[in-house]
Amino acid sequence: MKSLQHIALRVGFPFLLALGILWWMYRDTDWQMVLTCVGHDMDWGWMAVSLFFGVLPQVFRALRWRMALLPLGESARRRVCVDAIFLSYASSLVVPRIGEVTRCATLKRYDGISFARSFGTVVSERMVDSLLLLLLSVGAFAWQLPVFLHFLHTTGAGVSEIAGRFTGTGYIVTGICLFSLLAMVLGLLGRARMTGAVGGVFRKLWEGFTSLRRISGLPLYLCYSAGIWAGYFLHFYFALFCFEATSHINISEALLIFCVGSFAVLVPTPNGAGPWHFAVKTMLVLYGVAETPAVLVALVVHTVQTALVVLLGACGWGDLLLIGRPLPTDKA
Numbered sequence: 063m064k065s066l067q068h069i070a071l072r073v074g075f076p077f078l079l080a081l082g083i084l085w086w087m088y089r090d091t092d093w094q095m096v097l098t099c100v101g102h103d104m105d106w107g108w109m110a111v112s113l114f115f116g117v118l119p120q121v122f123r124a125l126r127w128r129m130a131l132l133p134l135g136e137s138a139r140r141r142v143c144v145d146a147i148f149l150s151y152a153s154s155l156v157v158p159r160i161g162e163v164t165r166c167a168t169l170k171r172y173d174g175i176s177f178a179r180s181f182g183t184v185v186s187e188r189m190v191d192s193l194l195l196l197l198l199s200v201g202a203f204a205w206q207l208p209v210f211l212h213f214l215h216t217t218g219a220g221v222s223e224i225a226g227r228f229t230g231t232g233y234i235v236t237g238i239c240l241f242s243l244l245a246m247v248l249g250l251l252g253r254a255r256m257t258g259a260v261g262g263v264f265r266k267l268w269e270g271f272t273s274l275r276r277i278s279g280l281p282l283y284l285c286y287s288a289g290i291w292a293g294y295f296l297h298f299y300f301a302l303f304c305f306e307a308t309s310h311i312n313i314s315e316a317l318l319i320f321c322v323g324s325f326a327v328l329v330p331t332p333n334g335a336g337p338w339h340f341a342v343k344t345m346l347v348l349y350g351v352a353e354t355p356a357v358l359v360a361l362v363v364h365t366v367q368t369a370l371v372v373l374l375g376a377c378g379w380g381d382l383l384l385i386g387r388p389l390p391t392d393k394a
Contacts, residue, residue, distance in 0.1 A: 079329075083336030087343065087357055100362060105304045109366060112300040116370050119293035120147050123187075126286035127165075130183035131175065133276035138173045141385060145378035146172075152375020155368065158330040162188075172382060187287075194291050199321040205314045295320050301363045307355035308346060319345040333368050 124143040131138055146168035150161035162184045169175035277283050299316045302308040311319070319342060326341035327334030339360040346356035 080331035080336035083331075083340055087336075087339055088361065091357070091361075096358060096361065103306070104362065108300050108303040112297055112304070113366070113370055115293045115296040115300065116367060117374065119290040119297070120144070120151065120374065122286045122289045122293065123147050126187065126283055126290070127180075127183060129277055129279065129283050129286070130187065131180060133278065134176075134179045134183070136175045136179055138169050138175050141381070142169065142172050145382045148374040148378030149382070151371045152378070155332045155371060155375075158332060168382070172385075190287050191290070194287060195321070195324055198291060198295075198317070199325070202314070202318040202321045206318050209314070294324070297367065298323070298363070301366070302359070305355065305359050305362075307351050308359050311346075311349060311351075315349050319349070333364070333371065335364065335368070339364060 121144055124147040125140065127147070128138055128140060128143045146165040149168055150165035153164040154161035162181065166175075166177050166180040166184065169180050170177045295317060298320045299313065302311050302316060322345050323334070323338050323342045326337040329337040331337060339357075342360045342363075343353070343356045346359065347353055351359070
């Protein structure tokens with residue numbers, strides 16, 4: 063019974079949180095206007111460019127993952143690694159944060175790769191990704207800080223005026239998101255403490271970090287890592303050119319919006335649905351985009367990007383069914 067309740071909470075709460083935030087944001091939306099925007103006003107040429115950079119980071123992630131496995135004596139097929147990454151992103155739409163387990167289980171099933179070893183490499187790459195996101199965010203904020211200071215000096219506006227753009231409900235949504243993120247972290251730590259696994263978790267983190275030294279071609283590994291985040295950003299940045307209301311957003315502004323949205327995705331909802339919309343809409347409004355088009359842009363961009371994740375997941379699953387398990391000499 064407890065396990066069923068845990069599963070219901072783990073799956074149900076993220077969906078309810080996402081649906082609640084989305085309902086609040088889009089409760090007064092003119093859906094005919096949305097259809098008109100998608101069908102006539104939106105530049106799908108820019109969206110095609112954006113979608114290309116949505117696929118590229120997943121491929122880079124697969125190639126980087128395969129590199130990390132080689133020093134451990136595990137040789138997975140590139141094709142299987144790519145399919146496993148595609149499938150992991152799609153599975154996280156159903157159960158948030160399940161993607162890491164899914165991709166390791168996929169390599170175990172199709173290439174006989176040790177689950178524990180592959181999961182250890184996932185720990186190390188998450189550490190690298192977290193560091194890169196932090197550095198990217200600090201850089202984006204530093205890049206935009208002179209702009210904010212100039213704006214405040216020129217207009218005479220203060221922090222209170224900027225904060226005043228938030229509605230009371232906006233503060234409530236922000237609080238709920240932060241509380242959900244904190245509850246998720248505390249829940250993980252609580253389960254680890256109950257099982258006596260806290261020390262083991264930190265040991266695995268350290269082992270995962272030090273394992274990077276054994277990677278052959280570390281510069282290439284770091285290039286893949288940089289390429290992943292460059293691709294993520296360009297996936298978002300080029301999507302802004304699809305809409306007249308956001309086509310004026312420059313690259314430094316887009317980078318800060320992207321970083322804020324990336325932190326919002328940490329809130330445990332499917333593909334960041336809800337928190338991501340709210341964060342991106344809020345940042346667009348701060349940069350002068352009217353609230354109605356800002357809300358619309360967030361909805362369309364996230365929907366198209368989520369559809370891409372579903373499509374790639376389906377392709378990965380279908381390809382795995384086609385190639386099947388390898389012969390002993392097939393892994394290369």
